[in-house]
Amino acid sequence: MAGIYIHVPFCKQKCTYCDFASYPKEIGKEEAYFACLYREMLGRKEELKEYTFNTVYFGGGTPSFVKPEHILGAMNQIKKCYNLTENAEITLEVNPGTLTEENLKIYKKAGINRFSIGLQSGWNEDLEKLNRIHTAKDFLLCTSMLKREGFENFSADILLGLENQTIEKVKKSIDLAVAGGVKHISMYALTPEVGTPIYTNYLNGELLSDDEVGEIYEEAYKYLESLGLYRYEVSNFASLGYESRHNLNYWRRGEYIGFGVSASSFIDERRFTNSFKIDEYMNLVILNKKPEISSDIIELEDAMFEFIMLGLRTKEGININKFEVLFKENFLTRYKDVLKKNEKVLDLNDGYLSIKDEYLYVQNHIIMDFMK
Amino acid sequence: MSKNPSENIRNFCIIAHIDHGKSTLADRLMEQTGQVSSREMEEQLLDSMDLERERGITIKLTPVRMFYTAKDGKEYTFNLIDTPGHVDFTYEVSRSLAACEGAILIVDASQGVEAQTLANVYLALENNLEIMPVINKIDLQSARPTEVAKEIEDIIGLEAMNCPKISAKEGLNICDVLESVVTSFPPPQGDEEGPLKALIFDSYYDNFKGVICFVRIVDGEVKIGTKIKTFMSPKEFDVTEVGVFSPKLTPKASLKAGEVGYIAASIKSIEDIAVGDTITEVGNATPKPLPGYKKVLPVVFSGVYPLDGSRFNDLKDALLKLKLNDASLTFEADNSVALGFGFRCGFLGLLHMEVIQERLEREFDLDIVTTAPSVSYLVHKTDGSVMNVDNPTHLPPVTEIDYIEEPMINASIFSPPEYVGAIMELCQQKRGVYKDLVYLDKLRVEMKYVLPLNEIIYDFFDSLKSRTRGYASFDYEIAEYQKSDLVKLDMLLNGEICDALSIIVHKEKAYERGRAIAEKLKEVIPRQMFEIPIQAVIGGKIIARETVKAYRKDVLAKCYGGDVTRKKKLLEKQKEGKKKMRSIGSVEIPSEAFITILKTDNK
Known part of the structure; x- marks a missing residue:
């Protein structure tokens, strides 16, 4: 089973921490952009005809910011070109301030059955500083709208590391999300990327330190679990059965195809990424060329490491049997020394190797030991 | 010619x-x-x-x-x-x-x-x-x-x-x-007609010509084809090239009494030539060798280990080659629990030690870890025997020690008079015993002190310079051994003794030093997954304790489809730093930690 990712690079305005391909100034190009997306999908039809897809994910940018007909169009094109399973998980990222009932009806028609809501914080002062277009109240309006339309599988994003953030404030944000009825929370630490406005705040020392984030995270993690949202990956928490299948596929090193500007793919041991420039992307597609700008064949060593690096992010860990089938190597022999060195921090249970709960958030050094 | x-x-x-x-x-x-x-x-x-x-x-x-x-x-x-x-x-x-x-x-x-x-x-x-x-x-x-x-x-x-x-x-x-x-200057005296007598004053190894000996011809003549031997080795060699320094090696037909030049004779083994030895001609040998050099004894010792344990043999080769033109360097194989296989090296002083370390790294492209320098102690055991200990790890248990003697130096410190107070204070701190103070002229005094060598091998020179704004200079000669109250100070990391960090120190200074080293280790050991207790211990008694806090966050914030390659690179970069570390038990220590801990009382 494989996943499909569609990048929608349009936003009303850019958030201060955003370094994704999103173009507030390029509004008006949506029609042309989606035309290109359809064309790109068609272009890969032959190549991917053997594949069956069981997840679709619309990410951005703000997919809920463009006309819902575009989403419907994209879904129709996917169904036309690819084998999509009956019960596929189809996720749309939404901004709480952009959702309307009319739009929801069209999403439903498109087959969207999961929503990922960019809440980020339950505090309006934070949202303002981040240049978000919504308020805490918008979030509750958004979730009640979803529930009225019969949706129950939706998630909220929460950011850690914001200026003056405390565990109490984070708990309040979680409370808000839970009050809205989310079955899933993604809780990310803010990563100030060079070139984003928030990087200045970072340089000025206004954001929380790694230690402070780590402390808040541990508290928040316990709090989330106490609310029945259990951690199935470093940054992702869900009620049983509401884990994101699309994202789990990444961490199990499953294959996926990405469409649109900046989208990445992993097909047949090859990782490739589309152009980050919207005009270049569209030009290439119009010329019937692949819009890829980088492509790497993953060699065996690297593949094994990726499998471990991704797998150890999850609660379940690495499926050792699967490793041996994929790479034709005995896992326990190959990593004997690493396993010995890290025995205090690793769990080996029922054919799965995972990092103990208390070390999941400080895992880089463990993972690095698996690197040659 | x-x-x-x-x-x-x-x-x-x-x-x-x-x-x-x-x-x-x-x-x-x-x-x-x-x-x-x-x-x-x-x-x-x-x-x-x-x-x-x-x-x-x-x-x-x-x-x-x-x-x-x-x-x-x-x-x-x-x-x-x-x-x-x-x-x-x-x-x-x-x-x-x-x-x-x-x-x-x-x-x-x-x-x-x-x-x-x-x-x-x-x-x-x-x-x-x-x-x-x-x-x-x-x-x-x-x-x-x-x-x-x-x-x-x-x-x-x-x-x-x-x-x-x-x-x-x-x-x-x-x-x-x-x-x-x-x-x-007088011209050289010497007999051109007499049997060959040449002093080897330096040598180095050339990959094509073998050992190149730098010589001063005292008597006789040497040319291509001359069959030569030295006094210390039974081997004989045919001279393949002689020449002079201009300053590059420039071949000549012969070298005669009074001249300075070089000799190459396809000498393949470094051990066959000793600097200070005398070269003579086979069949027409001079009866008596030149007096040669006073053998110098190393006074500072330190462990040198390859960062990458598999390069032990490369390190050995490098040391052999360095010794060829630096006879004062001594070394013998050594083994540390923390650092694996390496060498215990003897140096003439701290600068000599630094120079050798740098040459190993630069000329032989080796990454090395060096341990705290030590002097050579005389340990008198309760059974009446005496042993030489230059490696703290080899110090016998306290119960077997009667007393320990340490090497002293006679130090002469020259300085403008205004710094006399500062210098006295420094010497006092270093357990120095004042001997004399002479005004050389209005602007210079010479102070004489007897100091324990183990106090000056750390940072004495730097401290002296900083206290006298660089004006003081310092010279010393090794003096006799003196009975002293010395103890072994061990450092425990995560409860385990790290042998490479042990030092021998005067009892009165042990507490202060233990605390300073613990503090310094806390600075240089990067935080890890666990909390790492650092303890300074003398004979089972903990005298200082510090803790390296565990880090709270060391994770890639998110890792989805598009992030894999980039995040992998981030990890690779982080791993580079990790490679410079030495794992001691479950604790990772940067290789420079072993040396930086010395610079603890540089105030």
């Missing part, structure tokens, strides 16, 4: 305190004799090691041959042997002195006579060299050549009023120096 009868040869060296302009003068002499044109002149030609140029010091002696037509119309051959200035390299100096008849003594026109100046003068006198003072840097604003000349006469007792007063930097009065070399 008998155009140069030994009458016209002058073999000399230049001695000076560090930074008084020795290498600059050597360059100027070569330039003026046309040995190198000023166009192709690279600054400080003789300091060919990168390390020497960077630090502006001379470490290795380097010979060069020059031709000079004197005022008497005759052409003279000059063999100049450049020498190091630092106290640690006294041994190198004495080696070059034995190959010379004269020594140019450079004195800085503003700084005057310094500790090292004196030390080198005494060495030169011991070797029966003629000494010619030269006052350098007369171009400086602060130059006081007449006063300095008087200083030389008063302190050293050399006639100096009419000596050359020059500026090597500006090229002023260099011809005075060249002329004085002819008139002040």
Whole structure:
């Protein structure tokens, strides 16, 4: 089973921490952009005809910011070109301030059955500083709208590391999300990327330190679990059965195809990424060329490491049997020394190797030991 | 080539305190004799090691041959042997002195006579060299050549009023120096017809020619085909090449009595040649070897380990090659729980240790870990036996020790009078015993102290310099052993002794040092997944404790489809840093930790 990712690079305005391909100034190009997306999908039809897809994910940018007909169009094109399973998980990222009932009806028609809501914080002062277009109240309006339309599988994003953030404030944000009825929370630490406005705040020392984030995270993690949202990956928490299948596929090193500007793919041991420039992307597609700008064949060593690096992010860990089938190597022999060195921090249970709960958030050094 | 009868040869060296302009003068002499044109002149030609140029010091002696037509119309051959200035390299100096008849003594026109100046003068006198003072840097604003000349006469007792007063930097009065070399220094004595007798004063290994011996021919002649042997090795060799230094190796037909040059004889094994040994001819051997050199004993010891354990043999090769032209370096295989296989090396001093470490890293491309330097202690055991311990790990259990003796030094510290108080305080801290204080003149005092060597091998020199704004200089000689109250201080990381961090220290200073080292370790050990307790322990008793806190967050914030390649690169970068670490049990320590902990009381 494989996943499909569609990048929608349009936003009303850019958030201060955003370094994704999103173009507030390029509004008006949506029609042309989606035309290109359809064309790109068609272009890969032959190549991917053997594949069956069981997840679709619309990410951005703000997919809920463009006309819902575009989403419907994209879904129709996917169904036309690819084998999509009956019960596929189809996720749309939404901004709480952009959702309307009319739009929801069209999403439903498109087959969207999961929503990922960019809440980020339950505090309006934070949202303002981040240049978000919504308020805490918008979030509750958004979730009640979803529930009225019969949706129950939706998630909220929460950011850690914001200026003056405390565990109490984070708990309040979680409370808000839970009050809205989310079955899933993604809780990310803010990563100030060079070139984003928030990087200045970072340089000025206004954001929380790694230690402070780590402390808040541990508290928040316990709090989330106490609310029945259990951690199935470093940054992702869900009620049983509401884990994101699309994202789990990444961490199990499953294959996926990405469409649109900046989208990445992993097909047949090859990782490739589309152009980050919207005009270049569209030009290439119009010329019937692949819009890829980088492509790497993953060699065996690297593949094994990726499998471990991704797998150890999850609660379940690495499926050792699967490793041996994929790479034709005995896992326990190959990593004997690493396993010995890290025995205090690793769990080996029922054919799965995972990092103990208390070390999941400080895992880089463990993972690095698996690197040659 | 008998155009140069030994009458016209002058073999000399230049001695000076560090930074008084020795290498600059050597360059100027070569330039003026046309040995190198000023166009192709690279600054400080003789300091060919990168390390020497960077630090502006001379470490290795380097010979060069020059031709000079004197005022008497005759052409003279000059063999100049450049020498190091630092106290640690006294041994190198004495080696070059034995190959010379004269020594140019450079004195800085503003700084005057310094500790090292004196030390080198005494060495030169011991070797029966003629000494010619030269006052350098007369171009400086602060130059006081007449006063300095008087200083030389008063302190050293050399006639100096009419000596050359020059500026090597500006090229002023260099011809005075060249002329004085002819008139002040005697030509070499020696019997050209007698059996071959040549002193090996240096050597190095060449991949094509084998060992190259730097020699001073005392008697006889050596040419290609001469069958030679040395006194210390039974092996015989056929000479394949002889030549002189110009300053690059330049082949010649033969070398005769009085000359300085090199010999190559397809000597493949480094062990077959010892610096200080005498070369003679097979079948026509000289009955008695030259006195050779006083064997120098290392006084500072430290463990040297390859960062990558699999490079043990490379390290061994490198040390062997270094030893070839640095006989003062000693080493033997050693094994540490924390660091694996390596060598316990003996050095002449701290600078010597640093230089060897840097040469290992630069010239042999090795990443090494070095442990805290130690001196050699005499441990008197309760069973009456005495053992030498230069590695704290080898110290027997307390119950088996009757008492320990440590090596002392006689230190001479020269300084302007205003720093006397600061120096006394420093010496006091270092367990020094005051002996004497002499006013050399209005501006300089000489203080004499007896100090334990183990107190000065850490940071004494740096502290002295910083307390006297760089004015004080320091010289020492090893004195006798003294009974002392010494204990072994161990460092525990995460509850386990790290043998590479153990030191032997005076009981009264143990608490302070233990605390300082623990604090320093806390600074240099990066935070890890676990909390790491650091404890300083003496005989089972914990005297200091610090904790390296565990980090709270060390994770890639998110990792989805598009992130994999980028995040993998981030991890690879993080891993690079980790590779510079040594794992000791479950704790990772950066390799420089072992040395930086020494710089604990540099206030």
